[in-house]
Amino acid sequence: MTGFVDLNNIRLAYGGGDGTLALDGLTMAVKKGEFAAVVGPSGCGKSTLMKLATGLIRPQAGTVEVAGKEVDGPVSVAGMAFQNPSMLPWRTTLKNVMLPLEIVQPHRRRLKSEYESYVARAENLLEIVGLKGFGDKFPWQLSGGMQQRANLCRALIHDPALLMLDEPFGALDAFTREELWQVMRDLHAEKGFTVILVTHDLREAVFLADRVFVMSARPGRIIVEQEVDFPRPRPIDLTYDGGFNDIVHDLRGHIAEARAAA
Numbered sequence: 001m002t003g004f005v006d007l008n009n010i011r012l013a014y015g016g017g018d019g020t021l022a023l024d025g026l027t028m029a030v031k032k033g034e035f036a037a038v039v040g041p042s043g044c045g046k047s048t049l050m051k052l053a054t055g056l057i058r059p060q061a062g063t064v065e066v067a068g069k070e071v072d073g074p075v076s077v078a079g080m081a082f083q084n085p086s087m088l089p090w091r092t093t094l095k096n097v098m099l100p101l102e103i104v105q106p107h108r109r110r111l112k113s114e115y116e117s118y119v120a121r122a123e124n125l126l127e128i129v130g131l132k133g134f135g136d137k138f139p140w141q142l143s144g145g146m147q148q149r150a151n152l153c154r155a156l157i158h159d160p161a162l163l164m165l166d167e168p169f170g171a172l173d174a175f176t177r178e179e180l181w182q183v184m185r186d187l188h189a190e191k192g193f194t195v196i197l198v199t200h201d202l203r204e205a206v207f208l209a210d211r212v213f214v215m216s217a218r219p220g221r222i223i224v225e226q227e228v229d230f231p232r233p234r235p236i237d238l239t240y241d242g243g244f245n246d247i248v249h250d251l252r253g254h255i256a257e258a259r260a261a262a
């Protein structure tokens with residue numbers, strides 16, 4: 001296949017052959033630099049897809065490739081952010097953001113000798129997401145939205161080629177969520193990484209993505225690929241546009257059909 005992330009005819013059952021069949025016949029290709037969103041009925045296997053693409057679990061059948069290599073263990077080119085920011089309360093925000101550098105090579109090897117430039121990188125990311133000057137605060141001194149901003153910085157500190165986002169804005173109020181959409185839009189424009197975003201929020205998917213993949217009910221597979229070709233940078237007012245809402249409406253219809261067919 002031709003993507004940066006290629007999942008080809010995947011079958012994944014938890015607990016072996018007689019267990020819960022989460023994915024079956026799932027094929028999906030995400031291009032380099034593309035912002036992909038994955039939506040679908042609850043329990044259709046979206047998080048399972050994320051675990052496969054990052055090498056946390058292996059399929060019973062089919063192949064997973066990232067950056068042209070078959071995935072056979074945790075993928076080091078990936079950064080991840082989930083709904084719960086899970087920052088370490090005893091570390092400052094800056095130290096939380098820098099945590100992956102203590103784990104992921106080659107940064108781990110270089111961290112001591114190039115410490116100041118890594119701090120500058122972390123501070124630059126904090127500035128991009130609107131947290132300039134908050135590096136020395138502890139996570140419990142930050143609001144939920146600010147923690148999620150810092151969480152995005154932590155996912156990006158090692159300059160991953162692939163960013164995996166699993167419902168990262170799900171716990172935030174509507175206004176903060178829209179602010180974070182714009183932060184994500186700007187980070188993607190500036191850094192050019194490939195993104196796979198799992199979300200239940202169809203407006204979020206259409207605002208951020210170049211392509212929205214719709215999954216069937218479990219066992220999950222891709223049933224629709226919706227191109228979203230609004231020009232970038234997209235203003236938040238786009239979400240009130242008729243064409244935008246037509247796409248959201250279509251996606252909602254596909255998911256309703258998938259749920260009804262389950």
Ligand SMILES: Nc1ncnc2c1ncn2[C@@H]1O[C@H](COP(=O)(O)OP(=O)(O)OP(=O)(O)O)[C@@H](O)[C@H]1O
Pocket residue numbers: 014015020021022041042043044045046047048049218
């Ligand atoms: N570790 C596990 N062991 C057994 N079954 C699991 C495990 N993880 C997930 N499942 C099952 O696999 C199916 C897909 O789960 P998954 O979490 O991938 O779905 P999802 O689409 O992310 O769900 P949601 O929309 O509710 O977040 C579900 O039926 C779930 O119960």
